[in-house]
Amino acid sequence: MAHLDQAPSQTRMSGTGGQVTSLVERARDGGREAFGQLVELFQEPIFRMVYYRTRSRMDAEDLTQEIFVKAFKNLSKLRDPKRFRTWLFRMAVNRVTDFYRKKRLLAIFKTRDHDSEADPKEVERRQDPSALDDVIKEEFWKHVTSFSDNLSRREKEVFFLRFMDHLSIREIAQVLDKSQSAVKTHLYRGLKKFKEDPSLLQLLEASRL
Protein backbone atom coordinates (compact mmCIF):
# COMPACT_ATOMS: atom_id res chain seq x y z
CA MET A 1 0.00 0.00 0.00
CA ALA A 2 1.34 3.39 -0.90
CA HIS A 3 1.98 5.98 1.74
CA LEU A 4 -1.39 7.01 3.09
CA ASP A 5 -0.80 10.74 2.86
CA GLN A 6 -0.90 10.34 -0.86
CA ALA A 7 -3.98 9.56 -2.88
CA PRO A 8 -2.84 6.63 -5.01
CA SER A 9 -6.06 6.20 -6.88
CA GLN A 10 -6.43 9.85 -7.79
CA THR A 11 -5.11 9.31 -11.29
CA ARG A 12 -7.30 6.28 -11.80
CA MET A 13 -10.46 7.96 -10.68
CA SER A 14 -10.11 11.56 -11.67
CA GLY A 15 -7.35 12.08 -14.19
CA THR A 16 -3.98 13.69 -13.64
CA GLY A 17 -3.70 16.89 -11.64
CA GLY A 18 -2.46 18.85 -14.66
CA GLN A 19 -5.28 17.62 -16.86
CA VAL A 20 -7.87 18.53 -14.23
CA THR A 21 -6.35 21.96 -13.68
CA SER A 22 -6.38 22.66 -17.41
CA LEU A 23 -9.99 21.51 -17.72
CA VAL A 24 -11.03 23.62 -14.73
CA GLU A 25 -9.36 26.70 -16.22
CA ARG A 26 -11.11 26.14 -19.53
CA ALA A 27 -14.44 25.42 -17.85
CA ARG A 28 -14.04 28.57 -15.76
CA ASP A 29 -13.67 30.57 -18.96
CA GLY A 30 -17.06 29.28 -20.07
CA GLY A 31 -16.01 26.03 -21.69
CA ARG A 32 -19.04 23.79 -21.39
CA GLU A 33 -17.20 20.97 -23.09
CA ALA A 34 -14.35 21.19 -20.59
CA PHE A 35 -16.82 20.98 -17.72
CA GLY A 36 -18.41 18.00 -19.46
CA GLN A 37 -15.01 16.29 -19.34
CA LEU A 38 -14.72 17.12 -15.65
CA VAL A 39 -18.10 15.48 -15.15
CA GLU A 40 -16.81 12.43 -17.02
CA LEU A 41 -13.84 12.26 -14.66
CA PHE A 42 -15.61 12.91 -11.39
CA GLN A 43 -19.17 11.70 -11.78
CA GLU A 44 -18.43 8.15 -10.66
CA PRO A 45 -16.28 9.00 -7.61
CA ILE A 46 -18.81 11.57 -6.45
CA PHE A 47 -21.73 9.24 -7.12
CA ARG A 48 -20.01 6.47 -5.15
CA MET A 49 -19.11 8.87 -2.36
CA VAL A 50 -22.79 9.82 -2.01
CA TYR A 51 -23.92 6.21 -2.37
CA TYR A 52 -21.62 5.07 0.47
CA ARG A 53 -23.41 7.53 2.72
CA THR A 54 -27.00 7.18 1.52
CA ARG A 55 -27.06 3.57 0.30
CA SER A 56 -29.69 4.57 -2.20
CA ARG A 57 -28.93 4.65 -5.88
CA MET A 58 -31.76 7.07 -6.59
CA ASP A 59 -30.73 9.50 -3.88
CA ALA A 60 -27.11 9.20 -4.97
CA GLU A 61 -28.04 10.03 -8.57
CA ASP A 62 -30.17 13.01 -7.55
CA LEU A 63 -27.56 14.37 -5.17
CA THR A 64 -24.75 13.87 -7.69
CA GLN A 65 -26.77 15.82 -10.23
CA GLU A 66 -27.30 18.65 -7.74
CA ILE A 67 -23.63 18.69 -6.73
CA PHE A 68 -22.43 19.05 -10.32
CA VAL A 69 -24.99 21.71 -11.17
CA LYS A 70 -23.89 23.66 -8.12
CA ALA A 71 -20.25 23.16 -9.07
CA PHE A 72 -20.99 24.33 -12.61
CA LYS A 73 -22.71 27.46 -11.37
CA ASN A 74 -20.06 28.29 -8.78
CA LEU A 75 -16.94 27.34 -10.70
CA SER A 76 -15.95 30.98 -11.09
CA LYS A 77 -15.66 31.19 -7.29
CA LEU A 78 -12.98 28.49 -7.21
CA ARG A 79 -9.72 30.43 -6.81
CA ASP A 80 -7.23 27.61 -7.18
CA PRO A 81 -8.05 25.16 -10.02
CA LYS A 82 -5.69 22.63 -8.43
CA ARG A 83 -8.14 22.29 -5.57
CA PHE A 84 -11.07 21.33 -7.78
CA ARG A 85 -11.21 17.77 -6.46
CA THR A 86 -11.30 18.74 -2.80
CA TRP A 87 -13.72 21.60 -3.61
CA LEU A 88 -16.05 19.12 -5.29
CA PHE A 89 -15.82 16.66 -2.41
CA ARG A 90 -16.46 19.42 0.06
CA MET A 91 -19.60 20.34 -1.85
CA ALA A 92 -20.63 16.70 -1.84
CA VAL A 93 -20.05 16.29 1.91
CA ASN A 94 -22.11 19.42 2.59
CA ARG A 95 -24.87 18.29 0.28
CA VAL A 96 -25.09 14.87 1.95
CA THR A 97 -25.17 16.55 5.38
CA ASP A 98 -28.03 18.78 4.18
CA PHE A 99 -29.80 15.75 2.79
CA TYR A 100 -29.72 14.00 6.16
CA ARG A 101 -30.70 17.17 7.99
CA LYS A 102 -33.75 17.47 5.77
CA LYS A 103 -34.52 13.80 6.23
CA ARG A 104 -34.36 14.11 10.02
CA LEU A 105 -36.62 17.16 9.92
CA LEU A 106 -39.13 15.34 7.76
CA ALA A 107 -38.99 12.38 10.12
CA ILE A 108 -39.88 14.67 13.03
CA PHE A 109 -42.98 15.90 11.23
CA LYS A 110 -43.63 12.42 9.86
CA THR A 111 -43.89 13.83 6.38
CA ARG A 112 -43.60 11.35 3.61
CA ASP A 113 -40.32 12.04 1.91
CA HIS A 114 -40.54 11.12 -1.72
CA ASP A 115 -36.79 11.51 -2.14
CA SER A 116 -36.07 8.80 0.35
CA GLU A 117 -38.23 6.24 -1.35
CA ALA A 118 -36.24 3.16 -2.03
CA ASP A 119 -35.08 2.42 -5.50
CA PRO A 120 -37.51 -0.21 -6.91
CA LYS A 121 -34.59 -2.14 -8.36
CA GLU A 122 -32.86 -2.19 -4.99
CA VAL A 123 -36.02 -3.34 -3.27
CA GLU A 124 -36.35 -6.07 -5.84
CA ARG A 125 -32.77 -7.13 -5.28
CA ARG A 126 -33.28 -7.17 -1.51
CA GLN A 127 -36.36 -9.29 -1.82
CA ASP A 128 -34.73 -11.71 -4.19
CA PRO A 129 -31.03 -11.94 -3.50
CA SER A 130 -30.76 -15.02 -5.63
CA ALA A 131 -27.40 -14.31 -7.16
CA LEU A 132 -24.40 -15.10 -4.99
CA ASP A 133 -22.92 -11.72 -5.77
CA ASP A 134 -26.01 -10.06 -4.40
CA VAL A 135 -25.77 -12.04 -1.18
CA ILE A 136 -22.12 -11.11 -0.75
CA LYS A 137 -22.96 -7.51 -1.53
CA GLU A 138 -25.76 -7.48 1.03
CA GLU A 139 -23.47 -9.01 3.62
CA PHE A 140 -20.70 -6.53 2.93
CA TRP A 141 -22.91 -3.45 3.24
CA LYS A 142 -24.53 -4.87 6.35
CA HIS A 143 -21.10 -5.15 8.00
CA VAL A 144 -20.05 -1.71 6.83
CA THR A 145 -23.25 -0.23 8.24
CA SER A 146 -22.82 -2.05 11.51
CA PHE A 147 -19.23 -0.80 11.79
CA SER A 148 -19.97 2.78 10.76
CA ASP A 149 -22.83 2.98 13.25
CA ASN A 150 -20.22 2.71 16.01
CA LEU A 151 -18.31 5.70 14.71
CA SER A 152 -19.02 9.29 15.56
CA ARG A 153 -20.17 11.50 12.69
CA ARG A 154 -16.70 13.03 12.24
CA GLU A 155 -14.88 9.71 12.62
CA LYS A 156 -17.13 8.17 10.00
CA GLU A 157 -16.63 11.06 7.59
CA VAL A 158 -12.86 10.98 7.92
CA PHE A 159 -12.69 7.19 7.73
CA PHE A 160 -14.89 7.03 4.63
CA LEU A 161 -13.05 9.85 2.87
CA ARG A 162 -9.72 8.19 3.58
CA PHE A 163 -10.36 4.53 2.91
CA MET A 164 -13.38 4.47 0.64
CA ASP A 165 -13.03 7.71 -1.33
CA HIS A 166 -9.23 7.48 -1.36
CA LEU A 167 -8.50 11.06 -0.36
CA SER A 168 -5.20 11.97 1.28
CA ILE A 169 -5.08 13.38 4.80
CA ARG A 170 -4.24 16.81 3.38
CA GLU A 171 -7.24 16.62 1.05
CA ILE A 172 -9.54 15.49 3.86
CA ALA A 173 -8.35 18.44 5.95
CA GLN A 174 -9.25 20.76 3.06
CA VAL A 175 -12.61 19.10 2.46
CA LEU A 176 -13.66 19.26 6.10
CA ASP A 177 -11.86 22.54 6.81
CA LYS A 178 -9.97 20.95 9.72
CA SER A 179 -6.30 20.76 10.61
CA GLN A 180 -4.38 17.69 9.47
CA SER A 181 -3.72 16.73 13.08
CA ALA A 182 -7.47 16.82 13.82
CA VAL A 183 -8.06 14.60 10.80
CA LYS A 184 -5.38 12.18 12.00
CA THR A 185 -6.93 12.04 15.45
CA HIS A 186 -10.36 11.14 14.03
CA LEU A 187 -8.76 8.67 11.67
CA TYR A 188 -6.86 7.03 14.51
CA ARG A 189 -10.07 6.60 16.53
CA GLY A 190 -11.88 5.22 13.51
CA LEU A 191 -9.06 2.77 12.81
CA LYS A 192 -9.08 1.61 16.40
CA LYS A 193 -12.78 0.78 16.11
CA PHE A 194 -12.18 -0.88 12.77
CA LYS A 195 -9.50 -3.11 14.28
CA GLU A 196 -11.79 -3.92 17.17
CA ASP A 197 -14.58 -5.00 14.80
CA PRO A 198 -13.65 -8.61 14.10
CA SER A 199 -16.59 -9.37 11.83
CA LEU A 200 -15.77 -6.75 9.19
CA LEU A 201 -12.05 -7.44 9.39
CA GLN A 202 -12.62 -11.17 9.00
CA LEU A 203 -15.00 -10.61 6.11
CA LEU A 204 -12.44 -8.50 4.31
CA GLU A 205 -9.59 -10.90 4.99
CA ALA A 206 -11.69 -13.86 3.93
CA SER A 207 -12.71 -12.22 0.68
CA ARG A 208 -9.06 -11.57 -0.11
CA LEU A 209 -8.15 -15.23 0.15
Added chain:
Amino acid sequence: MTKEKEAHLKETDLLQAVVDETDLSASLQEHLKTCRLCRSEKDRLELALAELGDRAEHFAPSPGRRVALPVGESTRRALSWYWNWRRTLVAGMVTAVAAIIVVYGTISVRNAEEAKLAALTQEIWEDELLMTEISALSENALPLFCSDISGESYPDFDEDFMNFVVPSTEADLVSSGGGGVRC
Protein backbone atom coordinates in the same frame (compact mmCIF):
# COMPACT_ATOMS: atom_id res chain seq x y z
CA MET B 1 14.13 -12.37 22.72
CA THR B 2 12.36 -10.44 25.51
CA LYS B 3 14.15 -7.27 24.51
CA GLU B 4 13.08 -7.75 20.91
CA LYS B 5 9.47 -8.29 22.01
CA GLU B 6 9.49 -5.13 24.08
CA ALA B 7 10.73 -3.17 21.14
CA HIS B 8 7.80 -4.22 18.95
CA LEU B 9 5.21 -1.62 18.07
CA LYS B 10 2.30 -1.36 20.45
CA GLU B 11 -1.17 -1.33 19.00
CA THR B 12 -1.39 2.44 19.36
CA ASP B 13 1.89 2.79 17.45
CA LEU B 14 0.66 0.41 14.82
CA LEU B 15 -2.51 2.42 14.28
CA GLN B 16 -0.42 5.58 14.31
CA ALA B 17 1.78 4.04 11.62
CA VAL B 18 -1.27 3.29 9.47
CA VAL B 19 -2.54 6.84 9.87
CA ASP B 20 0.83 8.40 9.14
CA GLU B 21 4.09 6.54 9.53
CA THR B 22 6.12 9.74 9.70
CA ASP B 23 4.39 10.65 12.96
CA LEU B 24 6.18 7.79 14.72
CA SER B 25 9.43 8.44 16.52
CA ALA B 26 12.60 7.84 14.52
CA SER B 27 13.41 4.68 16.53
CA LEU B 28 9.95 3.21 15.93
CA GLN B 29 10.15 4.03 12.24
CA GLU B 30 13.50 2.30 12.11
CA HIS B 31 12.08 -0.70 13.94
CA LEU B 32 9.15 -0.91 11.56
CA LYS B 33 11.51 -1.01 8.62
CA THR B 34 13.49 -3.89 10.05
CA CYS B 35 10.96 -5.92 12.04
CA ARG B 36 9.14 -8.36 9.82
CA LEU B 37 6.50 -9.08 12.45
CA CYS B 38 5.50 -5.44 12.95
CA ARG B 39 5.68 -4.80 9.23
CA SER B 40 3.36 -7.71 8.45
CA GLU B 41 0.94 -6.60 11.16
CA LYS B 42 0.82 -3.15 9.63
CA ASP B 43 0.50 -4.54 6.11
CA ARG B 44 -2.31 -6.82 7.23
CA LEU B 45 -4.32 -3.89 8.50
CA GLU B 46 -3.56 -1.77 5.43
CA LEU B 47 -4.56 -4.59 3.11
CA ALA B 48 -7.86 -4.98 4.95
CA LEU B 49 -8.46 -1.25 4.52
CA ALA B 50 -7.54 -1.39 0.85
CA GLU B 51 -9.91 -4.33 0.48
CA LEU B 52 -12.63 -2.31 2.15
CA GLY B 53 -12.19 0.47 -0.43
CA ASP B 54 -12.04 -1.93 -3.37
CA ARG B 55 -15.08 -3.89 -2.25
CA ALA B 56 -17.07 -0.74 -1.61
CA GLU B 57 -16.24 0.45 -5.12
CA HIS B 58 -17.06 -2.96 -6.57
CA PHE B 59 -20.35 -3.30 -4.73
CA ALA B 60 -21.55 0.22 -5.37
CA PRO B 61 -23.80 0.58 -8.39
CA SER B 62 -22.82 2.74 -11.34
CA PRO B 63 -24.73 5.94 -11.94
CA GLY B 64 -27.72 5.18 -14.12
CA ARG B 65 -27.86 8.54 -15.78
CA ARG B 66 -25.37 11.12 -16.86
CA VAL B 67 -25.29 14.47 -15.09
CA ALA B 68 -27.31 16.98 -17.08
CA LEU B 69 -25.84 20.44 -16.99
CA PRO B 70 -27.95 23.59 -17.10
CA VAL B 71 -27.76 25.98 -20.05
CA GLY B 72 -24.13 26.25 -21.03
CA GLU B 73 -21.92 29.22 -20.42
CA SER B 74 -21.48 29.80 -24.15
CA THR B 75 -25.24 29.83 -24.67
CA ARG B 76 -25.58 32.06 -21.65
CA ARG B 77 -23.01 34.41 -23.14
CA ALA B 78 -24.80 34.43 -26.48
CA LEU B 79 -28.04 35.15 -24.69
CA SER B 80 -26.37 37.82 -22.64
CA TRP B 81 -24.97 39.40 -25.85
CA TYR B 82 -28.44 39.26 -27.32
CA TRP B 83 -29.92 40.85 -24.21
CA ASN B 84 -27.18 43.45 -24.14
CA TRP B 85 -27.84 44.26 -27.80
CA ARG B 86 -31.56 44.52 -27.10
CA ARG B 87 -30.90 46.59 -24.03
CA THR B 88 -28.71 48.96 -26.06
CA LEU B 89 -31.39 49.25 -28.71
CA VAL B 90 -34.08 49.94 -26.15
CA ALA B 91 -31.85 52.45 -24.36
CA GLY B 92 -31.16 54.18 -27.69
CA MET B 93 -34.83 54.32 -28.52
CA VAL B 94 -35.68 55.68 -25.10
CA THR B 95 -32.98 58.34 -25.47
CA ALA B 96 -34.27 59.28 -28.92
CA VAL B 97 -37.85 59.51 -27.66
CA ALA B 98 -36.68 61.57 -24.69
CA ALA B 99 -34.73 63.90 -27.02
CA ILE B 100 -37.77 64.29 -29.26
CA ILE B 101 -39.94 65.07 -26.25
CA VAL B 102 -37.43 67.62 -24.97
CA VAL B 103 -37.05 69.33 -28.37
CA TYR B 104 -40.76 69.28 -29.07
CA GLY B 105 -41.45 70.47 -25.55
CA THR B 106 -38.99 73.34 -25.87
CA ILE B 107 -40.49 74.41 -29.20
CA SER B 108 -44.00 74.06 -27.84
CA VAL B 109 -43.17 76.07 -24.78
CA ARG B 110 -41.51 78.72 -26.92
CA ASN B 111 -44.50 78.82 -29.27
CA ALA B 112 -46.85 78.96 -26.36
CA GLU B 113 -44.86 81.83 -24.87
CA GLU B 114 -44.93 83.70 -28.15
CA ALA B 115 -48.67 83.14 -28.48
CA LYS B 116 -49.10 84.24 -24.92
CA LEU B 117 -47.08 87.39 -25.59
CA ALA B 118 -49.13 88.14 -28.69
CA ALA B 119 -52.34 87.60 -26.76
CA LEU B 120 -51.05 89.87 -24.02
CA THR B 121 -50.11 92.57 -26.52
CA GLN B 122 -53.56 92.29 -28.07
CA GLU B 123 -55.14 92.51 -24.66
CA ILE B 124 -53.12 95.61 -23.75
CA TRP B 125 -54.07 97.25 -27.04
CA GLU B 126 -57.74 96.43 -26.43
CA ASP B 127 -57.47 97.76 -22.90
CA GLU B 128 -55.94 100.97 -24.16
CA LEU B 129 -58.70 101.30 -26.72
CA LEU B 130 -61.29 100.72 -24.07
CA MET B 131 -59.68 103.28 -21.79
CA THR B 132 -59.66 105.80 -24.62
CA GLU B 133 -63.36 105.22 -25.18
CA ILE B 134 -64.03 105.49 -21.45
CA SER B 135 -62.09 108.77 -21.30
CA ALA B 136 -64.02 110.11 -24.28
CA LEU B 137 -67.27 109.13 -22.62
CA SER B 138 -66.33 110.78 -19.33
CA GLU B 139 -65.60 114.01 -21.18
CA ASN B 140 -68.86 113.94 -23.06
CA ALA B 141 -71.25 111.25 -22.10
CA LEU B 142 -73.92 112.29 -24.58
CA PRO B 143 -74.02 110.76 -27.95
CA LEU B 144 -73.31 112.97 -30.98
CA PHE B 145 -76.94 113.77 -31.93
CA CYS B 146 -77.57 114.92 -28.37
CA SER B 147 -74.61 117.24 -28.71
CA ASP B 148 -76.29 118.72 -31.80
CA ILE B 149 -79.42 119.39 -29.82
CA SER B 150 -77.52 120.90 -26.97
CA GLY B 151 -75.54 122.96 -29.42
CA GLU B 152 -72.26 121.64 -28.18
CA SER B 153 -71.41 120.64 -31.66
CA TYR B 154 -71.66 124.29 -32.83
CA PRO B 155 -68.45 126.08 -32.02
CA ASP B 156 -69.86 129.55 -32.88
CA PHE B 157 -72.40 129.41 -30.08
CA ASP B 158 -70.04 130.78 -27.46
CA GLU B 159 -70.95 132.20 -24.09
CA ASP B 160 -71.61 135.72 -25.34
CA PHE B 161 -73.99 134.38 -27.88
CA MET B 162 -75.78 132.34 -25.27
CA ASN B 163 -76.00 135.32 -22.93
CA PHE B 164 -77.50 137.19 -25.75
CA VAL B 165 -80.09 134.50 -26.40
CA VAL B 166 -80.80 133.90 -22.76
CA PRO B 167 -79.80 137.00 -20.75
CA SER B 168 -78.67 136.55 -17.20
CA THR B 169 -81.21 137.40 -14.47
CA GLU B 170 -78.45 139.25 -12.63
CA ALA B 171 -78.45 141.91 -15.34
CA ASP B 172 -82.20 142.45 -14.82
CA LEU B 173 -81.71 143.06 -11.13
CA VAL B 174 -79.06 145.71 -11.79
CA SER B 175 -81.27 147.62 -14.27
CA SER B 176 -84.35 147.67 -11.98
CA GLY B 177 -82.38 149.48 -9.17
CA GLY B 178 -82.65 146.86 -6.51
CA GLY B 179 -86.39 147.27 -5.95
CA GLY B 180 -87.41 144.30 -7.91
CA VAL B 181 -88.62 141.12 -6.64
CA ARG B 182 -85.94 138.67 -5.87
CA CYS B 183 -86.54 135.12 -6.68
